[in-house]
Amino acid sequence: MELDIRVEKDNDQIAIFLTGEIDAFTAPKLKEELAKCTVQSGKIIQVDLEQVEYMDSTGLGIFIGALKSAKEHDSSLKLVHLQDRVFRLFKITGLDEIMDIKPVIQGGKQ
Amino acid sequence: MDVVKSDAANYKNFLKEFIETQNERALYGAEQIIKTFIKRNISPEEIVNLHILAFAELYPNITPEVHRAMNFLLETMISYGMALQEYQALREKQLELQSEISVAASMQETLLLTEKPCISGLDIGVISIPAQQMNGDYHHFMKGKDGSLGIAIADVIGKGVPAALCMSMIKYSVDSFPEEAMSPQMILNSLNRVVERNVDPSMFITMFYGQYHPDSEMLTYASAGHEPGFHYCAETDTFSEIKAKGLVLGVLPDTEYQQYERKINKGDMIILLTDGVTECRNGEEFIESDEVLERIHEFRHLPAQEMVEKVYRYFERMQDFHLRDDFTLLIFKKRV
Structure with missing residues (x-):
């Protein structure tokens, strides 16, 4: 399974759209793309995970690394439209409490 | 490494046969010799050299241009041979690493x-x-x-x-x-x-x-x-x-x-x-x-x-x- 990464920039806003699976195989590519954004200062980075059906714990590591890097560069990182299965991982690991995460809510997007 | 003389003689015969008859059998015979060379780690430039010598013996009257072109090929093959050697060294290294990892794995089990x-x-x-x-x-x-x-x-x-x-x-x-x-x-x-x-x-x-x-x-x-x-x-x-x-x-x-x-x-x-x-x-x-x-x-x-x-x-x-x-x-x- 592949992971497609689409980046849209608008001044200080960076929107990243992911499609596919995040696992040990696709994680290095995601890590690289996120790092390019998080090392810029003063950016608002939003990652849309609506089209991500599967993520394993490697993905969590990538997002934690990205969060740390964003904080160091005065940027913010936000994850949106997470599917239940993916959101569950953030919840179990307690990361939902330290990251800005908006899951998909039933009946539509939040 | 010296190429065994009999192989050199055989190669020359196959080359002669192929040039004269274009018979596929000669090509096949040469291929078999090359395979044994690969097994014995004989470098590509040595094989080119063998070819040059065989050709010169068969056709002593080749023009200096052809002769120089052959030597040109020989020189370029040297760097190819070096890359090949490196590749072989890496393969050996990889096997070594694999066995080290399995030692580490059993050590981890003990730890x-x-x-x-x-x-x-x-x-x-x-x-x-x-x-x-x-x-x-x-x-x-x-x-x-x-x-x-x-x-x-x-x-x-x-x-x-x-x-x-x-x-x-x-x-x-x-x-x-x-x-x-x-x-x-x-x-x-x-x-x-x-x-x-x-x-x-x-x-x-x-x-x-x-x-x-x-x-x-x-x-x-x-x-x-x-x-x-x-x-x-x-x-x-x-x-x-x-x-x-x-x-x-x-x-x-x-x-x-x-x-x-x-x-x-x-x-x-x-x-x-x-x-x-x-x-x-x-x-x-x-x-x-x-x-x-x-x-x-x-x-x-x-x-x-x-x-x-x-x-x-x-x-x-x-x-x-x-x-x-x-x-x-x-x-x-x-x-x-």
Whole structure:
């Protein structure tokens, strides 16, 4: 399974759209793309995970690394439209409490 | 290395035959000679040289241009030969590394070895299978002087060698804590600081730590973002999730973990696992934790060790014997 990464920039806003699976195989590519954004200062980075059906714990590591890097560069990182299965991982690991995460809510997007 | 003379003579004959008749048989014969050269590590430039010599002997009157062109080819083949040598050296190195990793893997097994303790009234079963050579899952039993039993189960994010090294660090940290500081909460608080200081930011560890006190029949526990375990209640014949909130180890230095407790009654079971169990897949379908519990329920009358082995076999078969992640399942049953 592949992971497609689409980046849209608008001044200080960076929107990243992911499609596919995040696992040990696709994680290095995601890590690289996120790092390019998080090392810029003063950016608002939003990652849309609506089209991500599967993520394993490697993905969590990538997002934690990205969060740390964003904080160091005065940027913010936000994850949106997470599917239940993916959101569950953030919840179990307690990361939902330290990251800005908006899951998909039933009946539509939040 | 000198090319054996008879091969050189044969090569010359095949070359002559091919030039005169263009017979495929000659080409085939030359190919066979080249194959033996490859086996004997004879470099490409030596083969070109052989060709030049054979050609010059067969046709002494070749023009100086052709002769120079041949020598030109010979020179360029030298760098090709060097690259080939490098490739062969790398292949040998790779084999060496592979054998070193398997030595490391068996060393890790020894380092992380934990003995299933015998505690009267408790029946413990555990299975831990790495997806690759080295295991990023970890479990450990510790018997306290007060008769309590400490059980740790952990999963390091990431696989392979770095994950395995990280696990050894965790084990030796836990071993170095003084016994009076061995409450689940304290252990996770301390480990979090160790991991935060010593491990790469994108690597972190989930851990469940439980302590069973046979006198009070209480299990105290805390979790650092670990996959929730289950409590099987014999009286109601139901499973409940062992919920415990807590951030994974190694993210924030001052994380304080909460401690919980629950009573374990006769016939009850505690089931602890890593996400390798719940991330099993059947084709594109994920296996839900209900299915894990169904299997456990089906095998509940068996001794704990047989149970974990049967559950593992079941999911192994379902995934065509190909684990995506390290798999650890630990069950303890209270018999009396």
